[in-house]
Amino acid sequence: MQKPKTYFIHTFGCQSNKSDSERIAGDYQARGYTEAESWQSCDELIVNTCAIRQRAEDRARGFMYNVVTHFSELGLKRPKIILTGCMTHYGNTKLYEMMPQVDEILPINEVGFNSAAIRKDKKHAWVPISTGCNSFCTFCIVPYSRGREQSRSFDEIMNEVKDLVWRGFTEITLLGMNVNSWGLEKVGIGFRKLMMERESFTRSDLPDNQSQYLKPKETPPFVKLLQAISAFEEIKMIRFMTSNPWDFHDELIEEIGRNKKIDRYVHLPVQSGSNDVLYRMNRGYTRERYVEIVKKLRAVDSEIVIGTDIIVGFPGETEEEFQETVKLAEEVSWLIGFVAMYSPRPGTASWRIYPDDIPHKVKKQRWDLLDELINKRNLSTRPIVV
Ligand code: SF4
Structure with a gap:
């Protein structure tokens, strides 16, 4: 044979x-x-x-x-x-x-969702709920590499969860580039077309990220999905990543507060504490909106801890703009911060419209400072200001 x-x-x-x-x-x-x-x-x-x-x-x-x-x-x-x-x-x-x-x-x-996953872990399972991304943050390559966002159907996800329960899994992490927008009705934009067709464009030509989906009129589909998965007695822990601030609806915050099967660690990428940098990144929220979400999360459960992603040295980031991020770190007390130095990715909007004008030395200094502030001094043990 x-x-x-x-x-x-x-x-x-x-x-x-x-x-x-x-x-x-x-x-x-x-x-x-x-x-x-x-x-x-x-x-x-x-x-x-x-x-x-x-x-x-x-x-x-x-x-x-x-x-x-x-x-x-x-x-x-x-x-x-x-x-x-x-x-x-x-x-x-x-x-x-x-x-x-x-x-x-x-x-x-x-690769899609079609093949059954072969998992090494016997207790915890990653379950993708969507692929691709519609958000087009200017620095990010994902919408080009993974294509448009596609939500996996409720039935398909639940069938996989049922199978996992049957096999003895007790922990699930729901995965997507923006899990909060799972199942939302798309508005549809011609961003990619604009990128392809025009020789040049500016930031103001780009549609804002928060305009990608219609605001849900009732309970957001992602919250309903969390409730359906939590209904399995055998499932003891549910995590999800990644969440983006522009689709982080109040009902999701309330659900996290009352549903203790959801992990108390919430990963909420901020990327920058400066509104001007956030605009250049096309992040679809302001520093104030970010702080409001953090406050609301801590109000529903004081045990909730928050982690984040930050990019330093984004094109044009002035010292004052960087200091806004430093101040936000002191204000929010993230448990953990994944800090990255900006690196232009060919094909992205930022690569096309902004010069990579922050010297490596400055990026590194900013990286060191934030890493020390968030990850080494363990700000999370300090009193929470917000
Ligand atoms: S950073 Fe996240 S939300 Fe923004 S384009 Fe990339 S994958 Fe999408």
């Missing part, structure tokens, strides 16, 4: 990529492949890439270079290398040019 072919998946990046890899594994196993112990011993190597920052891309390229070198030094036939993930936004021609080691490209949207 012929030995079954083997695959190995090397994943870079966020939880969405890890969740996609679980489904890629499902697809391979459905086709009769078995998982190899390492990339050194597989027939097909799937590299699931991240493009959020230049460093993430460099790591994927470095990894593939090491794989090819390893096999050529040993004089062995190397595995077939299949690239997927966020770097696919470059398009096939450019990718084959950039990485001649790649044998095949698997478009990220073809």
Whole structure:
């Protein structure tokens, strides 16, 4: 009998990529492949890439270079290398040019929800509820790499949850680029068309993020989904990521307050404490609105802790604008802050309309300061001001 072919998946990046890899594994196993112990011993190597920052891309390229070198030094036939993930936004021609080691490209949207996930964890499961993103923050590559936002149907999600309950899972993390907008009615915009058609445009030509969906007239669909999943007695913990401030409805805050199965840690990316920078980023909220959400969350349960993402050195970020973020850090006392130095991603709006004009040295100083303030001095133990 012929030995079954083997695959190995090397994943870079966020939880969405890890969740996609679980489904890629499902697809391979459905086709009769078995998982190899390492990339050194597989027939097909799937590299699931991240493009959020230049460093993430460099790591994927470095990894593939090491794989090819390893096999050529040993004089062995190397595995077939299949690239997927966020770097696919470059398009096939450019990718084959950039990485001649790649044998095949698997478009990220073809991973989809169709394959059953192969999970290593027996207690906790990632469950994607949407793919893509409609928000177009100017710095972000996701809407180009993952395409338009598509909500998975309620029935499909619930069937997967029922199956997880049956298998003994007790913790679920719902995944999406903007989970709060799950199931909302789209307004529809021509952002991508505008990006493609125009040689040049300015920030004021871009539609605002908060205009992407009709405001829900009744309980937001995402809240109903949380309630339906919580109804399973066997499910003890529900987490979700990522939430964005512009769709963080009051009913969601109330639900978090009363539904103790929802994790008390809320991840709420702010990106900047300056309204002018937020506008340039097209984030669809103000510093004041962010603080209002934080206050409301803490009012429904004082145990709630908040984490965030921040970009320093965004184009044009003045010292005063940066200090607004520092002040916000002191005001909010985040439990944790994932601070990143801005790196222009080819193809994004910010890459097209703003020069990357903050010197690396300044970005690094700002990064150090915020990291120290939020993560090292553990502000979260201080009295909460807001
Ligand atoms: S909400 Fe903004 S930052 Fe998040 S994935 Fe969409 S475009 Fe990117």
